[in-house]
Amino acid sequence: MPTPKDALKDDSQLRQKTMIADHFTRLSRAPDTGEKCVYTYVPGNLTELLRAFGTLPVLPEINALQSGMRGKSRDFIALAEKTGHSEDVCAYVKSDIGMQAAGNVGPTGERLPKPDLLLLSYTGCFTFLKWFELLREQYQCPTVMLHVPYQGEGAITASMRKYVVDQIKEKLIPALEQVTGRAYDEDLLKEHLARSAKAEDDLVAVLESAKHVPSPIDSWFGGVYYIGPIFTAFRGTQDAVEYYRMLRAEVEERVRLGKGPVTPDGDLERERYRVVVEGPPPWTHFRELWKMFADEGAVVVASTYTKVGGVYDFGFRHDPSRPLETLADYCMGCYTNLNLPTRVDMIARYVREYSADGFLINSVKSCKSFSAGQLMILREVEKRTGRPGGFIESDLVDPRYFSAANVKNRLESYFQMIEQKRTGVGVA
Amino acid sequence: MSALTDLLDRAERVYRDWRFTTVKEWKARTGGLAVGYMPVWVPREVLHAQGVLPVGVMGAGDDLEIIRGDAYYQSYICHIPRSTIELALNGSLDCLDGMLFPATCDVIRNLSGIWKLTFADKLVRYYDTPQDFDPARGGAFVRKDLEELSEDLARRGARPLTAAALRRSVEAYNENRRLVRGLYDLRRDAPWKVPTYELYVLLRAGMVLPVEESSAMLASYRAAVEADTSRRPMDQARVVLSGSFCEQPPLGLLKTLERSGCYIVDDDLAQVHRWIRSDVPLEGDPLDALVAASLHDAIPHPTRWSEGEKKGEDLVERVRRSRAGGVLFAAPSFCDPALLDQPMAVAAIERAGIPWTAFKYAENGGQFQVIREQAGTFADSIKLWSAA
Numbered sequence: 001m002p003t004p005k006d007a008l009k010d011d012s013q014l015r016q017k018t019m020i021a022d023h024f025t026r027l028s029r030a031p032d033t034g035e036k037c038v039y040t041y042v043p044g045n046l047t048e049l050l051r052a053f054g055t056l057p058v059l060p061e062i063n064a065l066q067s068g069m070r071g072k073s074r075d076f077i078a079l080a081e082k083t084g085h086s087e088d089v090c091a092y093v094k095s096d097i098g099m100q101a102a103g104n105v106g107p108t109g110e111r112l113p114k115p116d117l118l119l120l121s122y123t124g125c126f127t128f129l130k131w132f133e134l135l136r137e138q139y140q141c142p143t144v145m146l147h148v149p150y151q152g153e154g155a156i157t158a159s160m161r162k163y164v165v166d167q168i169k170e171k172l173i174p175a176l177e178q179v180t181g182r183a184y185d186e187d188l189l190k191e192h193l194a195r196s197a198k199a200e201d202d203l204v205a206v207l208e209s210a211k212h213v214p215s216p217i218d219s220w221f222g223g224v225y226y227i228g229p230i231f232t233a234f235r236g237t238q239d240a241v242e243y244y245r246m247l248r249a250e251v252e253e254r255v256r257l258g259k260g261p262v263t264p265d266g267d268l269e270r271e272r273y274r275v276v277v278e279g280p281p282p283w284t285h286f287r288e289l290w291k292m293f294a295d296e297g298a299v300v301v302a303s304t305y306t307k308v309g310g311v312y313d314f315g316f317r318h319d320p321s322r323p324l325e326t327l328a329d330y331c332m333g334c335y336t337n338l339n340l341p342t343r344v345d346m347i348a349r350y351v352r353e354y355s356a357d358g359f360l361i362n363s364v365k366s367c368k369s370f371s372a373g374q375l376m377i378l379r380e381v382e383k384r385t386g387r388p389g390g391f392i393e394s395d396l397v398d399p400r401y402f403s404a405a406n407v408k409n410r411l412e413s414y415f416q417m418i419e420q421k422r423t424g425v426g427v428a
Numbered sequence: 429m430s431a432l433t434d435l436l437d438r439a440e441r442v443y444r445d446w447r448f449t450t451v452k453e454w455k456a457r458t459g460g461l462a463v464g465y466m467p468v469w470v471p472r473e474v475l476h477a478q479g480v481l482p483v484g485v486m487g488a489g490d491d492l493e494i495i496r497g498d499a500y501y502q503s504y505i506c507h508i509p510r511s512t513i514e515l516a517l518n519g520s521l522d523c524l525d526g527m528l529f530p531a532t533c534d535v536i537r538n539l540s541g542i543w544k545l546t547f548a549d550k551l552v553r554y555y556d557t558p559q560d561f562d563p564a565r566g567g568a569f570v571r572k573d574l575e576e577l578s579e580d581l582a583r584r585g586a587r588p589l590t591a592a593a594l595r596r597s598v599e600a601y602n603e604n605r606r607l608v609r610g611l612y613d614l615r616r617d618a619p620w621k622v623p624t625y626e627l628y629v630l631l632r633a634g635m636v637l638p639v640e641e642s643s644a645m646l647a648s649y650r651a652a653v654e655a656d657t658s659r660r661p662m663d664q665a666r667v668v669l670s671g672s673f674c675e676q677p678p679l680g681l682l683k684t685l686e687r688s689g690c691y692i693v694d695d696d697l698a699q700v701h702r703w704i705r706s707d708v709p710l711e712g713d714p715l716d717a718l719v720a721a722s723l724h725d726a727i728p729h730p731t732r733w734s735e736g737e738k739k740g741e742d743l744v745e746r747v748r749r750s751r752a753g754g755v756l757f758a759a760p761s762f763c764d765p766a767l768l769d770q771p772m773a774v775a776a777i778e779r780a781g782i783p784w785t786a787f788k789y790a791e792n793g794g795q796f797q798v799i800r801e802q803a804g805t806f807a808d809s810i811k812l813w814s815a816a
Contacts, residue, residue, distance in 0.1 A: 084774055086759075086767040088504070088788075093768065122559060126533045126731070129559070130768035133739055137772055145559055145733045149569070150531070152540060152554025163569040167560055339554070340541020365504045368764060372509070373538035375500050380545060393502065 010262075012247040016228055019239050021108060027056055028110035036180050039115040039135065042309045044123025044148050044331035048192035048236035048318065049168070052185060053176045057233045058112060060131065064092040066107030067099055068283030068397030076102060077398055090127045090366040091398035097134060117179045118143040119172065124150070124308075124336030125369045144175045148331040154342050156332050164328035190320035192236030197317040199230055202244035204313050209251045210301040211354055214271035216254035218261040220300035221290040224281060231309030236318075263294035272297030273415055275390075276350045276359040278343075278377060279370050280305045282394035285402045289394075292408055296415050302350035304343070307335035314346075336369045344377055348384040357418045360390040365401050388421055390414035432652040435645065436626055443632035443679075446488045446515055450636055452523045454481055461525040461586050466512070466539075467674045468699045468731065469530040469557040473708075473718055474574055476639060477597040478586040483524060484635025484700060487511040490678040490792045492518075500542065506762040507790045508675035509539045516547065525584060526551025528577075532674055532731045533765050551580055559733040561723045571719045594714040600639050602707045607646040608634075609702070612694070614650065616750045619691035620661045621653045624669075625682045631698035632676075665807035665814075666752045669695040670743060670773065671759035671766040673729070675791050684796040685756065689807035693750040703727050730769035739769070740776025747782050753810035756803065757786035783810055 030037050036055045040046070042062065050057050067073040076098025077091055083101070085094050099105070106112040118141060120132040129145075136143045146167050149160040173184045206226055210219050217223070226247060234240040254261075260268035264287050277300045282289060293300070310316070311333050319326040331337070338346070351359055359381055363371045378389040392410050395401035442450055451462050462481040465472075472482040488494075488511035496517045497510035515521050527550065529540035540554040556573060558566030578589040587593070608631065615622035630649055634642030653659065669685070673696040685692060708714075708721045728734060728742040747755060755777055759766035770786065777784050785806045787799050 084771040086770065086788075088762045089764055089767045120733075122733075126537075127764055127768065129733055130730070130765065133734060133772060134768070137739060137775070145735070147559035147566070147733075149556045150537060150554060152529075152537075152556060157572075159569060159572040163560070163565060166565045170562070170565065171560070339544065340538055341544050343541075344545065363502055365502075368505065369534040369538075371502060372505055372535040373500075373542055375502070376542045376545060 010250055012243060012250055013225065015243050015246060016225065019229060019234060019243065023056070023233050024106055024108040024110050027058060027106070027113055030056060030113040036116040037113045038117045038119050038179075039132075040119040041121050041123065041125070041128055042231050043125065043334040043336055044121035044146070045231070045235070045309065046119070046121060046146075046168070046172070046327055046331075047233060048189055048196055049172070049176070049327060050119070051192055051236050052189040053180045053182055055116070055176065055180060058115065059232050060096045060135075061092050062232055063099060063106055063112070064095040064397055065283045067095050069286055070107060071284070072099075073284060073397035074399050090131075091396050092366060093127060093131045093134070095397045096131070100138065115139055115141050117141065117175060120145045121148065121331060122146060123148040123331050123334050125367075127369070142175055142179065144172050146172060146331075148337060151332060151338050151342065154339050156329060160332060161325060161328045164331060165324045168324050168327060186323060189323050193318040193320040193323055193326060195238060195241050196236045197319070199235065199240045199244040200310075200312045200317050202248040203227070203230055205248050206244070206251050207302070207306065207313055209255055210299075212255050213274075213355065214258070214260045214268075215274065215299050215301050216251050216259055216261060218263070218293075218300050219306060220277045220281065220303040221263075221286070221293065222261055223300070223303055223306040227306045227309060261299055264291050265294060268294055268297065268299065270297050271299050273358075273418055274299055274301045274354065274356045276301060276347060276354060276356045277303040277305070277362060278347055278359065278374065279362040280308075280364055280367060280396055281362065282364065282402050283397050284399040285394070285404065288404060289407065292411055296411065298411075298415060301354040301356055304335055304347065309334065311335055311338075340373050340377065344380045344384070347377065347381050351381065351385045351387050356387060357422070358388040358390065358414070359385075360392065360414065363391065363393045364396050365393070366396045366398065388414070388417050390417075432649070432656065435648055435652065436629060439629040439633040439645065442636050443629045444489070444491055446492055447520050448483065448523050448636065451481060451483050454638065455523060461581065461584060462523055463526040463528060463551065463581070464521060464524040465528040465700070466530060466532070466536055468532055468703055468729070469555065469722070469726070470528060470700050471555075471574055471577075471718060471722070472639070472700070473594060473597040473601050473714075474578055474589065475581065476600065477593040478578065478581050478589055480581055480586050481638060484632070484698075485512055485515070485521065485524075485527070486632070486635070486676050486698075487791050488515055489676065490680070490794060494792070504762055505535055506675050506760050507792060508760070509535055511791065512539065513542065516543075524550070526553070526581075528553050528555050530555045531557045533763070536674070551584055553577055553580065557732075558723065561735055563720065563723060567719050567723055570722060571715060574715060574719070589715075591714055594718075595710055598708045598714050598718065599710060600643070602710075604634070604639050604643045604646070605701060605704060606707070607643055607650070611646060611650060612702070614653075616693045618661075619664070619666065619693055621656070621659050623686055624692040624695065625679055625686065628679065628682055628697055631701055635698065635700060663811065664689050664691040665754065665810035666691050666693045666750065667807070667810070668693065668743070668747050668750060668752045668755045669697070669758055670755055671757050671763070671770065672696050673699050673766070674763060675760035677758060677789050678791060678793055681789055681793065681796055681799065684800045685803050688800045688804035689811075690756070690803055693752050694746050699727070703729075730765040738776065739772035740774075743773050744776050744780045744782065747777070747780070753814045754783040754785070754806060756806070757784060759786075759788055761788045761790055783814060
């Protein structure tokens with residue numbers, strides 16, 4: 001069996017690592033090079049537009065989750081709580097606030113630049129609004145609120161689209177022109193959008209490869225790496241196009257060879273359970289939880305978290321022929337901007353289409369956008385699919401809310417339940 | 429005196445009646461629709477103009493044991509959605525033909541989805557209040573939202589919305605808001621005349637009763653307390669209560685704060701009555717006027733983007749205007765908007781040299797001793813050391 005080190009040697013992973021490292025280096029040098037930096041969020045990020053203005057995106061959630069994975073978030077959160085931030089609220093915010101207080105050194109060990117613009121892409125999460133109010137207090141820089149309407153009725157209307165497009169046209173673009181000194185170049189934006197669509201095609205092919213039995217990928221633990229470039233600073237870049245082409249080829253090769261997904265201990269030898277997962281991972285215990293799954297032979301074949309920065313597998317692609325409208329539709333279509341009935345439909349569809357044995361919810365304390373209503377989702381999806389649902393609780397980056405023994409115990413019980421359903425044992 | 433007691437008894441009965449008896453009676457009497465709403469940004473005028481009774485649903489307070497509601501939420505979610513679901517599942521909300529969920533937070537937003545999944549036969553709308561305050565952008569968006577709401581109501585049997593009816597409704601709510609503002613002013617100037625727990629039950633009753641009845645109640649109350657010479661000032665500290673805009677504190681907590689030595693001279697309670705700050709103009713198109721009020725005359729709020737305002741300055745201004753000696757930050761546990769707002773509000777308060785203290789509560793909390801001691805100590809410190 002390959003060692004974990006071997007498992008990290010896929011070309012696509014090396015490529016991604018280089019892309020991210022280069023990006024953070026550019027960010028750290030931005031005060032000297034004069035490159036402008038825009039802080040924004042993953043859901044509803046307008047990377048193509050930012051790149052068309054030559055700006056560099058900074059994603060505070062990504063910095064927070066990286067702090068969680070690197071074991072730094074505990075101290076950052078403590079620092080924020082010392083300065084009056086409640087223990088009840090989102091740990092991403094507190095990790096970010098604490099990181100700034102500690103010198104704003106990013107995940108690669110390099111200092112992050114101050115924002116030239118805060119772009120509050122207000123998509124699917126109320127906390128975003130408060131978070132950028134806090135950052136605006138600190139940085140005193142121009143801030144644009146892009147209000148993205150929620151799909152409360154389960155659809156995007158012409159009025160919603162116009163509202164977003166008008167804000168982009170009349171507020172955001174002038175702000176970017178002001179910050180960068182460049183004029184809006186729609187042809188350049190279209191080029192970025194065309195590249196986005198190419199990368200999105202390949203990402204969807206990767207995600208849908210999990211319909212194969214055995215699945216060549218894990219769509220949650222592995223999936224968070226696959227979505228990395230397209231959900232953050234690289235959508236619309238040639239780097240992203242090449243990364244996803246490379247990743248797709250690797251995954252197709254795994255299918256050809258009948259291989260299972262990569263795990264912390266190398267390739268999974270035997271797929272025993274196929275599950276769909278709703279919710280984000282606990283970043284502070286990411287590998288530990290991944291190992292718990294791998295030890296049971298459990299593979300996540302589809303996940304909702306890999307849709308927070310865009311839902312592409314139901315057909316949406318960025319469309320260069322209608323550049324601002326497509327950006328608006330993208331924002332409104334992100335997963336946490338969908339109402340609960342749509343989320344239930346989506347999970348039930350995943351369970352059926354990916355031949356899952358069941359679905360599991362990881363409910364994180366920090367993110368009420370995800371978590372509020374998940375117990376309802378659990379019941380509804382069980383009712384519609386007849387497959388068992390499981391429920392574990394943790395947090396995004398606050399390690400105080402991860403109880404390994406409790407989670408392990410629940411997972412083992414859950415997988416036993418699947419086994420019983422399969423064999424009919426215990427079923428009247 | 430007994431008329432006042434009767435009035436307050438009735439208001440408290442309406443406030444505590446989680447079976448919504450008065451709503452059922454109104455429906456039987458009028459044959460109209462009743463539509464529930466959650467805090468804060470509710471265009472009640474539109475409902476009223478279509479002959480619909482707007483009914484504030486603010487959870488169940490401390491009067492109802494939560495059994496099924498807890499099965500819908502994890503421990504780290506606030507209390508109001510649990511008790512609201514409990515009310516729906518125990519049949520208390522059967523009298524409502526629909527529910528509106530204004531944009532205040534992710535929990536209430538997702539509650540709208542639970543409602544859609546659970547009560548498919550009812551009108552359920554998430555009301556996405558604008559965060560862009562340009563009339564041509566946010567204004568056009570919210571106007572369309574209101575028109576869609578109105579069409580939904582009409583499809584369910586409500587009268588179609590007309591400009592004339594809406595103008596009359598705006599007038600009725602303007603009158604109601606004037607009365608509420610008047611009582612807030614009176615409490616600010618003579619808090620011994622208007623104890624907060626009395627004002628509060630009147631406001632809560634006014635969220636369930638027809639607006640005309642609420643206005644009559646408020647006017648009667650004002651006349652009664654102004655005539656009541658037995659209410660005399662006491663040596664209490666003047667405070668602003670901040671952060672209680674969604675899940676409401678139990679009435680016992682409000683009484684406790686006042687008994688601990690505080691006069692609450694401004695607050696965030698039952699804000700549906702005050703989110704529009706002044707009269708909505710009656711000239712021109714009334715829907716446009718209502719939209720304009722929601723864009724430009726709404727109160728600063730933790731759930732509303734603060735365009736160009738320094739966070740917390742509005743609170744400082746409220747403290748000054750109400751001549752308060754300090755701020756009591758009282759937020760519900762796990763309330764993201766209130767608790768994320770608090771550090772910025774505290775910073776502004778501290779910059780202004782205003783004393784403050786903070787605690788959290790749940791709508792069904794029953795033990796107030798610790799808060800009583802905290803508020804009492806705070807009141808004493810204001811009286812002893814503050815220049816206010």
